[in-house]
Amino acid sequence: MPTDFLIVGLYLGLMFVAGIFFSRNIRSTADYFLAARSAPWFWIMGAVWATNIGFLHGYLAHGGAAYEWGLIQANFEWFQGPFGYIMSGLFFIAFYWRAGIYTVPQFLERRYGTGIRTIYSFAWIIIFVVTIAAEFYLGGIFLKNILRLPFWPTVFVLAFVVGTYTLLGGLGAAIMMEFVQFIIMMVGTMPLVFILLNMVGGFAGLKGVLLGEWGISPQYFSVLPDIHHPYGPGPWIILGQCLVTTLGWCAGHQSMVQRNLGARSIYDAKFGYVAAAIPKTLGAFLYVIPMVIAPVIFAQRGIFVERADASYAKLIFNLLPSGMLGLFIAGLLSAGLSSISSVLNSTSTMIVKDFYERFLARGKSDRHYFIAGRVTTFGVIAVSMLLVPVVLKAYLIMWLEQTLLAMVLGPFMGILMLAIFWRRANTAGSLTGFLVGGVFAVMLQQIFGINIFFQISWWSFVVTFLATVVVSLLTQKPRPERVDGLTWESDFRAKLGEVLSERSEKVAVKVGPLDRPPLRRPPWYLNIKYWATVILLVQVVLLLFFG
Amino acid sequence: MKEAKGADPKRVVAVQMFSIGVILFVLGGVTLLLSDPPAMAPFIRRAFLISIGCIILIGLAFGIGGLLRLRRVKRA
Numbered sequence A: 001m002p003t004d005f006l007i008v009g010l011y012l013g014l015m016f017v018a019g020i021f022f023s024r025n026i027r028s029t030a031d032y033f034l035a036a037r038s039a040p041w042f043w044i045m046g047a048v049w050a051t052n053i054g055f056l057h058g059y060l061a062h063g064g065a066a067y068e069w070g071l072i073q074a075n076f077e078w079f080q081g082p083f084g085y086i087m088s089g090l091f092f093i094a095f096y097w098r099a100g101i102y103t104v105p106q107f108l109e110r111r112y113g114t115g116i117r118t119i120y121s122f123a124w125i126i127i128f129v130v131t132i133a134a135e136f137y138l139g140g141i142f143l144k145n146i147l148r149l150p151f152w153p154t155v156f157v158l159a160f161v162v163g164t165y166t167l168l169g170g171l172g173a174a175i176m177m178e179f180v181q182f183i184i185m186m187v188g189t190m191p192l193v194f195i196l197l198n199m200v201g202g203f204a205g206l207k208g209v210l211l212g213e214w215g216i217s218p219q220y221f222s223v224l225p226d227i228h229h230p231y232g233p234g235p236w237i238i239l240g241q242c243l244v245t246t247l248g249w250c251a252g253h254q255s256m257v258q259r260n261l262g263a264r265s266i267y268d269a270k271f272g273y274v275a276a277a278i279p280k281t282l283g284a285f286l287y288v289i290p291m292v293i294a295p296v297i298f299a300q301r302g303i304f305v306e307r308a309d310a311s312y313a314k315l316i317f318n319l320l321p322s323g324m325l326g327l328f329i330a331g332l333l334s335a336g337l338s339s340i341s342s343v344l345n346s347t348s349t350m351i352v353k354d355f356y357e358r359f360l361a362r363g364k365s366d367r368h369y370f371i372a373g374r375v376t377t378f379g380v381i382a383v384s385m386l387l388v389p390v391v392l393k394a395y396l397i398m399w400l401e402q403t404l405l406a407m408v409l410g411p412f413m414g415i416l417m418l419a420i421f422w423r424r425a426n427t428a429g430s431l432t433g434f435l436v437g438g439v440f441a442v443m444l445q446q447i448f449g450i451n452i453f454f455q456i457s458w459w460s461f462v463v464t465f466l467a468t469v470v471v472s473l474l475t476q477k478p479r480p481e482r483v484d485g486l487t488w489e490s491d492f493r494a495k496l497g498e499v500l501s502e503r504s505e506k507v508a509v510k511v512g513p514l515d516r517p518p519l520r521r522p523p524w525y526l527n528i529k530y531w532a533t534v535i536l537l538v539q540v541v542l543l544l545f546f547g
Numbered sequence B: 001m002k003e004a005k006g007a008d009p010k011r012v013v014a015v016q017m018f019s020i021g022v023i024l025f026v027l028g029g030v031t032l033l034l035s036d037p038p039a040m041a042p043f044i045r046r047a048f049l050i051s052i053g054c055i056i057l058i059g060l061a062f063g064i065g066g067l068l069r070l071r072r073v074k075r076a
Helices: A002-023 A029-037 A041-052 A061-069 A071-098 A104-112 A114-147 A151-188 A191-200 A202-213 A234-252 A254-261 A266-275 A277-301 A308-319 A324-360 A366-391 A395-421 A427-446 A453-474 A488-511 A528-546 B009-034 B042-075
Strands: none
Touching (some): A002 A114, A002 A324, A002 B009, A029 A324, A029 A366, A029 B009, A041 A151, A041 A254, A041 A266, A041 A324, A061 A308, A071 A234, A071 A266, A071 A395, A071 A528, A104 A427, A114 A254, A114 A324, A114 A366, A114 A395, A151 A254, A151 A277, A151 A324, A151 A366, A151 B009, A151 B042, A191 A202, A191 A308, A202 A277, A234 A453, A254 A266, A266 A277, A266 A528, A277 A308, A277 A528, A308 A324, A324 A366, A324 B009, A395 A427, A427 A453
């Protein structure tokens, strides 16, 4: 145990020192909020995945759900997540990146006007602050249970370390740490699945025990179960979760998108997002499959588990030797810290760019906003820490977060799809659609008593979509500056122009030398569309085996 | 608002690479030194050594790569 304690302490210390070392390079708001637009695609890949994995969405909560419900939990890793990453990388990120924005609400303002930017940004800031508080709470509880550390001092140490490097280094430091955390999670915690499979005699041995001896339903091994499944009916997973919630999360979650906005080129932004689908797919081997095997291990060793979300910690604590346990704890902490740092940085970006710069301090110097970013980061940490004691005890706060997510994701996906794929969508239509969809989501939850998150998202998406189309058609066409360069049609026209000019250049080569260099294209093995196709084919194969 | 002169993106990536390398190498090395592989069960030992070896190697590669990039940036 002292060994594990030392390893965790060293890990936190190294991150703290590296954060301070890196922060000396940060001088402007673009450095602070967009990492000097320097990140190559592999940084983006690691950072996007690490941002996505936290205590809430990863080892503890997803692992716990897999322990309780089986392989269905892998639909996030084998189906929805990769789909969301690839679609966002191929269809949405290019528009954000080209618009030269800092936040997703800024894009909505360019396309639809100021009202939607304010509403969307405000909702996400509340969701983010509650998320940070919940992550701190879970981190403190996790270390208290596994290393017997006192709760509050542990939470303060975590907040100090992650707060320092995010506050000083901004997005660049956050991306750097997220890449470290990506490696530690991916390489450090991967052995568990092999150890467990070895203990139960492989997948066949596991199925033999669970289906044969214990008589568990075969749906325990199904990623997309039938419509009567109480936890996740297959059709609703596809409609509500995959097409709306997950895609909305990937394309509209400021933390996820901001990593791509910090890319050094549009190619790196797109390819980084598409490539993140690879670690996402492998994530099932880190915390879903081990927790599907866990009941057999617990039964073999006579271990009693009180709560599903404590099962992962209990498993590694009882199974792994000292030293290796320390590395696993570092891996799990990585999940939480990466999530906190990304959300922290994004919250301060949204507060400064969407509110402070617009309403409180217009036309100040770049340095002013840079310092405001740091002060805001500190403020967000302080508010989140104040929320920690009540975050999981007071159901009101979690209810608020869930309601806001349900209100935001469905309507957001509706107006975003129309923003990019339908030139005719306008300000009046989008504002009406967003508000009607949001109110409809609350009505479904509060009046009709529907508590299945992805059903709410799907129906609020449909209502938003229809309301936006109807109101847009009844009102004036959007002005050219609201659509040029921001819609798929204008992008297609620009690409067509590029292809035509390239052809004319080829003709010109025969006549004389060209003034400008030929267009540079990545080699075939780094072609985004090839990789996207291969990854999607892997998902199809996995679904055929485990569907 | 005019943006202030920012950091050199190449230097930012070099510093990030070097820092990542140092963290991974030191963490992997210290974990290996503090743990007791002979006392582990054979399969767990093998899995642990492969995993920790990979972390150290990745750390080494990033550390050296970052250092070389930093030198190149300084020279430029």
